[in-house]
Amino acid sequence: AEEVTLQLKWVTQGQFAGYYVAKDKGFYEEAGLDVTIKPGGPDIAPPQVIAGGGADVIIDWMPSALASREKGVPLVNIAQIFKSSGMMLTCRKDSGITSPADFKGRTLGVWFFGNEYPFLSWMSKLGLPTEGGADGVTVLKQGFNVDPILQKQADCVSTMTYNEYWQIIDAGLAPEDLLVFKYEDQGVATLEDGLYVLEENLKDEAFVSKMAKFVAASVRGWEYAAANPDEAAEIVLENDATGAQTEKHQQRMVREINKLVAGSDKGIGFLDPADYQRTVDVLLGNASTPVITKAPEGAWSHAVWNISQGQ
Amino acid sequence: MQNVAVKAEPAAANRSAGNSVVETEQLSLTFQTADGPVYALSNVNLTIEQGEFVSFIGPSGCGKTTLMRVIADLEQPTQGRITVNGVTPRDARLNRAYGYVFQAPALYPWRQVDRNVTLPLEIMGLSKDEQAQRAAQYLELVNLKGFEKKFPWQLSGGMQQRVSIARALSFEPDLLLMDEPFGALDEITRDHLNEQLLRLWEKTQKTVVFVTHSIPEAVFLSSKIVVMSPRPGRIIDVIDCNLPPDRTLDARETPEFLEIAHRVREGLRAGHSYDD
Amino acid sequence: MQNVAVKAEPAAANRSAGNSVVETEQLSLTFQTADGPVYALSNVNLTIEQGEFVSFIGPSGCGKTTLMRVIADLEQPTQGRITVNGVTPRDARLNRAYGYVFQAPALYPWRQVDRNVTLPLEIMGLSKDEQAQRAAQYLELVNLKGFEKKFPWQLSGGMQQRVSIARALSFEPDLLLMDEPFGALDEITRDHLNEQLLRLWEKTQKTVVFVTHSIPEAVFLSSKIVVMSPRPGRIIDVIDCNLPPDRTLDARETPEFLEIAHRVREGLRAGHSYDD
Amino acid sequence: MTLRINSLAVFLLLAALSVVIDSQLGGFTWFSGVSATVALSIASLCALWCLWNGRGGAQAAGVAVAGLLAGAFVPLAAIAAAAEGQTGFELGVGLWLYLFALAFVAWRAMALLSDLRGASPQASTVFALLVPALFGFWLLYLWQVLVEGFGVPRVLLPSPSAIGEVMGGSTGTMWADFYQTFIKSVIPGYLMGCGAGLLVAVLVDRVPFLQRGLLPLGNFVSAIPIVGIAPVMVMWFGFDWQSKAAVVVIMTFFPMLVNTIAGLAASGRMERDLMRSYAASYFETLLLLRLPSALPFIFNALKINSTLALIGAIVAEFFGTPIVGMGFRISTEVGRMNVDLVWATIAIAALSGSLFYGGLAMLERSLTFWHPSYRRRGG
Amino acid sequence: MSGKTGPVAVMLLVIVLIWYAGAVYLNAPRLIDGYERNDTEWTFGQLTDDAWAMERPILPAPHQVLVEMNDTILGKKITSKRSLVYHSWVTISSTLLGFAMGTALGMLLAIGIVHVKALDKSLMPWVIASQTIPILAIAPMIIVVLGAIGLTGLVPKSIISMYLCFFPVTIGMVKGLRSPDPLQLDLMRTYSSSASQVFWKLRWPSSVPFLFASLKVAIAISLVGAIVGELPTGAQAGIGARLLVGSYYGQTIQIWSALVTASILAGLLVALVGVAEKFVLRHMGVIHAGGAR
Numbered sequence A: 001a002e003e004v005t006l007q008l009k010w011v012t013q014g015q016f017a018g019y020y021v022a023k024d025k026g027f028y029e030e031a032g033l034d035v036t037i038k039p040g041g042p043d044i045a046p047p048q049v050i051a052g053g054g055a056d057v058i059i060d061w062m063p064s065a066l067a068s069r070e071k072g073v074p075l076v077n078i079a080q081i082f083k084s085s086g087m088m089l090t091c092r093k094d095s096g097i098t099s100p101a102d103f104k105g106r107t108l109g110v111w112f113f114g115n116e117y118p119f120l121s122w123m124s125k126l127g128l129p130t131e132g133g134a135d136g137v138t139v140l141k142q143g144f145n146v147d148p149i150l151q152k153q154a155d156c157v158s159t160m161t162y163n164e165y166w167q168i169i170d171a172g173l174a175p176e177d178l179l180v181f182k183y184e185d186q187g188v189a190t191l192e193d194g195l196y197v198l199e200e201n202l203k204d205e206a207f208v209s210k211m212a213k214f215v216a217a218s219v220r221g222w223e224y225a226a227a228n229p230d231e232a233a234e235i236v237l238e239n240d241a242t243g244a245q246t247e248k249h250q251q252r253m254v255r256e257i258n259k260l261v262a263g264s265d266k267g268i269g270f271l272d273p274a275d276y277q278r279t280v281d282v283l284l285g286n287a288s289t290p291v292i293t294k295a296p297e298g299a300w301s302h303a304v305w306n307i308s309q310g311q
Numbered sequence B, C: 001m002q003n004v005a006v007k008a009e010p011a012a013a014n015r016s017a018g019n020s021v022v023e024t025e026q027l028s029l030t031f032q033t034a035d036g037p038v039y040a041l042s043n044v045n046l047t048i049e050q051g052e053f054v055s056f057i058g059p060s061g062c063g064k065t066t067l068m069r070v071i072a073d074l075e076q077p078t079q080g081r082i083t084v085n086g087v088t089p090r091d092a093r094l095n096r097a098y099g100y101v102f103q104a105p106a107l108y109p110w111r112q113v114d115r116n117v118t119l120p121l122e123i124m125g126l127s128k129d130e131q132a133q134r135a136a137q138y139l140e141l142v143n144l145k146g147f148e149k150k151f152p153w154q155l156s157g158g159m160q161q162r163v164s165i166a167r168a169l170s171f172e173p174d175l176l177l178m179d180e181p182f183g184a185l186d187e188i189t190r191d192h193l194n195e196q197l198l199r200l201w202e203k204t205q206k207t208v209v210f211v212t213h214s215i216p217e218a219v220f221l222s223s224k225i226v227v228m229s230p231r232p233g234r235i236i237d238v239i240d241c242n243l244p245p246d247r248t249l250d251a252r253e254t255p256e257f258l259e260i261a262h263r264v265r266e267g268l269r270a271g272h273s274y275d276d
Numbered sequence D: 001m002t003l004r005i006n007s008l009a010v011f012l013l014l015a016a017l018s019v020v021i022d023s024q025l026g027g028f029t030w031f032s033g034v035s036a037t038v039a040l041s042i043a044s045l046c047a048l049w050c051l052w053n054g055r056g057g058a059q060a061a062g063v064a065v066a067g068l069l070a071g072a073f074v075p076l077a078a079i080a081a082a083a084e085g086q087t088g089f090e091l092g093v094g095l096w097l098y099l100f101a102l103a104f105v106a107w108r109a110m111a112l113l114s115d116l117r118g119a120s121p122q123a124s125t126v127f128a129l130l131v132p133a134l135f136g137f138w139l140l141y142l143w144q145v146l147v148e149g150f151g152v153p154r155v156l157l158p159s160p161s162a163i164g165e166v167m168g169g170s171t172g173t174m175w176a177d178f179y180q181t182f183i184k185s186v187i188p189g190y191l192m193g194c195g196a197g198l199l200v201a202v203l204v205d206r207v208p209f210l211q212r213g214l215l216p217l218g219n220f221v222s223a224i225p226i227v228g229i230a231p232v233m234v235m236w237f238g239f240d241w242q243s244k245a246a247v248v249v250i251m252t253f254f255p256m257l258v259n260t261i262a263g264l265a266a267s268g269r270m271e272r273d274l275m276r277s278y279a280a281s282y283f284e285t286l287l288l289l290r291l292p293s294a295l296p297f298i299f300n301a302l303k304i305n306s307t308l309a310l311i312g313a314i315v316a317e318f319f320g321t322p323i324v325g326m327g328f329r330i331s332t333e334v335g336r337m338n339v340d341l342v343w344a345t346i347a348i349a350a351l352s353g354s355l356f357y358g359g360l361a362m363l364e365r366s367l368t369f370w371h372p373s374y375r376r377r378g379g
Numbered sequence E: 001m002s003g004k005t006g007p008v009a010v011m012l013l014v015i016v017l018i019w020y021a022g023a024v025y026l027n028a029p030r031l032i033d034g035y036e037r038n039d040t041e042w043t044f045g046q047l048t049d050d051a052w053a054m055e056r057p058i059l060p061a062p063h064q065v066l067v068e069m070n071d072t073i074l075g076k077k078i079t080s081k082r083s084l085v086y087h088s089w090v091t092i093s094s095t096l097l098g099f100a101m102g103t104a105l106g107m108l109l110a111i112g113i114v115h116v117k118a119l120d121k122s123l124m125p126w127v128i129a130s131q132t133i134p135i136l137a138i139a140p141m142i143i144v145v146l147g148a149i150g151l152t153g154l155v156p157k158s159i160i161s162m163y164l165c166f167f168p169v170t171i172g173m174v175k176g177l178r179s180p181d182p183l184q185l186d187l188m189r190t191y192s193s194s195a196s197q198v199f200w201k202l203r204w205p206s207s208v209p210f211l212f213a214s215l216k217v218a219i220a221i222s223l224v225g226a227i228v229g230e231l232p233t234g235a236q237a238g239i240g241a242r243l244l245v246g247s248y249y250g251q252t253i254q255i256w257s258a259l260v261t262a263s264i265l266a267g268l269l270v271a272l273v274g275v276a277e278k279f280v281l282r283h284m285g286v287i288h289a290g291g292a293r
Ligand SMILES: Nc1ncnc2c1ncn2[C@@H]1O[C@H](COP(=O)(O)OP(=O)(O)OP(=O)(O)O)[C@@H](O)[C@H]1O
Pocket: B031, B032, B033, B038, B039, B040, B058, B059, B060, B061, B062, B063, B064, B065, B066, B067, B103, B231, C153, C154, C155, C156, C157, C158, C159, C184, C186
């Protein structure tokens, strides 16, 4: 069988259910692939891993992937799994915030490590400097969890629809106590989990066909997960080597993820050039702290996806 | 020091009554070691009166140091009783009743010579001036002027020992415990210090307990010589020396002196194992 | 040991020609300390012949130890020349030409008494049997039988010093450097060891360099006595002693003995600062 | 002696061999450029000179260093001259063999330098610094050559020259980071942690009950890893420097406690008896005997802690910070593929940590000069 | 031994009491906040009860941690991924390997530094500099690089442990190897003994007390290194992975039970070194010496 190593963006969880399902259900095997899934973590940068030869294909968010491309890691999107963005900024109602206009002078929790680009673009659009002060916002580097909002150290924190938001709820705050700003609604949504490979590898036909098989099998996995969310969650739990995940949380996560994956009229995995263009526009719109300085070229390819459709 | 001052009257009374400074009764001490017990002292009965100069003499390893350490409350006897100044050695120690010159110099390497000498003075809270004056005085006495600012490891063996003597004398305790203080000194220096010590003793009426291996030294200095047997240390002879109080080194040629020396030597030899 | 064995022939030749073991010429040594230089040795000229027993005697701090250390290549002279066995002290040391008894016992606290004695034997690669036999023999010689399995800190001061003597004797070097080896011993033990050392010297024709503060000991043991002056150490007298080779301790009563002793004492006194 | 002479002979031999190999194999002849040829000749001449004349001394050391510098230039010139995309063993097996040979020159140069003694104390200090400087230069040089020669991706490991560039280019950010981490978190945390460790050690030593009760538990508490403590501290003390200082306190406490307790037990038996004979109070014995003789141990802890403190503060910043600080920079810039900035920050950390340590070592030398490890007889 | 149990028990009790109080203090603000939002009446008694029973407390109460540990240590098969025993073993194995490698490296460096002047002068500053590099920063790179040359699993984690724990060993050993008294060294000189003889017969025995003090620090650090090493390997297994994932999902009880387990492990390891120390020192006879007099 052909070997494929996939580097995840984060630890084993429902966010990556499709790949685990494909592996567990033998979809990869059927496609003649032997897939190794490497979980990520807080200080694993998938672009670095692929540049170092530790993976054939990685999952990354597009802003980070495009920024890496400018920094000399020529990543190319071969399939876009998530159609829509799950990012939001979640605020406490009792902080008095009612709209983005109230952010001035507030403290906001943000993830860094390449995940801050959408936030910076948004703030730039709002005209808010991120260096603190009365006219700007004070930014905290948010850690692993949502404690800052629970402890009122921050007025708002970054959350994903499928994960951190529910942690706030689990910690005892009710949805009524919270106000959420979805990036999708604010018009600053950027593309999230997609599959990326190194540009030079795409010149190799064998590699392209291998990736096509991989994408096709992964998409099968995602379709299965969409149909059987609870079973998918179960599979994720089985693959979690730490044994620390809980069933309730993962089932909920898979359901939320399915919402983000769905919605592409050409089927799961198709990168809509319009979505791509929107992401690039958002990123280029950020004048103060540029994520990318010019519109990238050759940052995506339908070559793999097209072949995968034939499988 | 201060304690002693307070007790001045009873002390005077003691002296006239010939009250004892050290008194032991059936004192024994056994060290437990990995390969069996070592019997260091066995049934030692000894009385040392106020103002006496008592020398211990005995073969190497017989228990002289151990006996001194018991008096100083640095070692606990396994049997028998002992009092120092009428109280337990512990209380005596807490009253700062004695000064001790160890067999090895035991100087602190991070202190210069003069600050080694002032160490006990600092502890007893003397003023800086007093400390400096005493250090100068006693370093002069042991002929170490000019070496005040050296570190111990920059001195010869004999010089280190003299620093340790100066340190013990500096706080002028009423009871002096001296364990082979002059062992590493040449004859001339030794004679000089012998005389100095004798003068000091006569002048201040201190009680001195002294360990030496030199029979002439013991006879010259002491008012009483305690001869000990080899392990387990027992007292085999107690010899009174009554040489004239204002004696000089020449006294070592007198017949009485030689007679006492002879008796000590005989006592030593009697207990000694080489004669087997 | 082995080196010496190889050189057996030239050594024998040396002996007959009265060739010198130690030879110094205008040797000086100055220690630099934080508060100025200390002049420890100054223009020392000395020759020690093969088979001699040479004693250094001099006031405390005059430089005896320093001179020994220069011979042993533990200290570098700042001026002058010195040869040991005709080569530099360094080469002599590398040839394992000598055994050294330090002024302090310098025992290793983690080794039991017998293993302290076998230390040099291990280094020189003797067989286990030979090591055990030598340790037993020399511990017996210094009268420490029964203490083989004690740790150094379980011994009295004198016993520690005897262990260090046994250690230096155990590998039977041709040149023995002994720095106040018997300083902490009682008279009887000391006499015993004096006699033993004399016998050993006579039997093996070793060369011995010896530091002592005891004039009788020096006179009794030595074939040559070197009297040193106080700092900066200079040689002020070299006295030949020709007491009969098979002398016993009784020789100390003979008139020749007393005369030599007198001369040594005078020499010492002449250089000594107490006479100012 | 023999080893020294050999090391240069080994260099000449291997260097010759490396040239022969690559001219025979007929690949990229890395030694053929004009500047490379000149540098190679200079290096060989220096080595030869040292072989014949260089028993030691400043002159020999100078020539050896000059030879090293000339010899080190060769691979750099070769790599610069290589065709685009030519990396690794395509550059010639001999080139790497030559680099290995050059290590012998570096070793010889260091050995010569470390035998030098300055005429004045100042000169001696300079010489004492030259050796580690040369060693550091050699490490950086190897790094540069290997990274460039093997074409290691910049996002994986940037070359020292790239790191240097970034350092020069972003001094403002780096100073702000340093101030936040070192001045605000490390120093207060270090002082509090070491102080507390010392005090508790004394307390534990004084109160046998604590010694028996607290010390075994202390072992357990000590072992809580920072990665576990840091998030908790952020939870308790907030995002700013206070939580980092708290982590530093916890990290530095245990080494100080253990070392001080060991140090307090290190004073000799007779020295302690002496204090007993003076009926010195516990406090006097502590101050006059036991603390001085514990000093070498205490410094041991201070030195270990100086590095732990910096690591602790930096790692604690991984778990939530305001957006400034060395740990923040290191933990986030990797994700943005600014690996050179990360390494620049690491370099600053290493530099400030080393200086901190060096200062402590100097203080130690002046306070524990009497310890046998510093005492040379006759010195 | 029996002399220790009493004091330890008392201290433990004190700590537990402080812990309970701390749990109330730290958890209260959120609870009170909740009460106020829901307009519930509350009493102090209710507050403490709630504070000790929260699902995601800021500081869980000791019994909550104990229950969790009981579940995950005794309540699961030790081969199960949910068993803390399994995770502890994963961590311990890389700790021990790292400790062994670190000790060996540390000793070798110390020996080199003490014996070779050029090494003393050139290496020491860089050994120190190496420790000022925050390991968590380069750990991912180490993992990536080693992964690229095919090393995965135990070894990369152990290398990170080793990197952290060789340092105290080197520092302590250098100090210890240089601790013999000048006179003791002179004695060896008079025997013109070789460097290896001086080492084995003098330097090594006098460095043993220093070595053990360092080893105790080193083994605790080594555990930290193993845990740190588990983070960038994608949190596959081990106590570090539990900590990380626990943090990520805000499961404080799980974090604390991992923390407590880690510290118990470390305590046991340190105690083990302590036992070895007692044994060796007693065997060497220096245990009563109170210094090398
Ligand atoms: N700490 C100890 N542990 C075990 N045995 C000891 C200890 N201290 C001393 N001894 C033993 O007690 C005996 C008496 O020792 P002590 O030091 O009192 O002798 P000493 O008369 O002072 O001899 P010296 O004249 O040689 O100094 C010796 O046999 C010695 O081995």
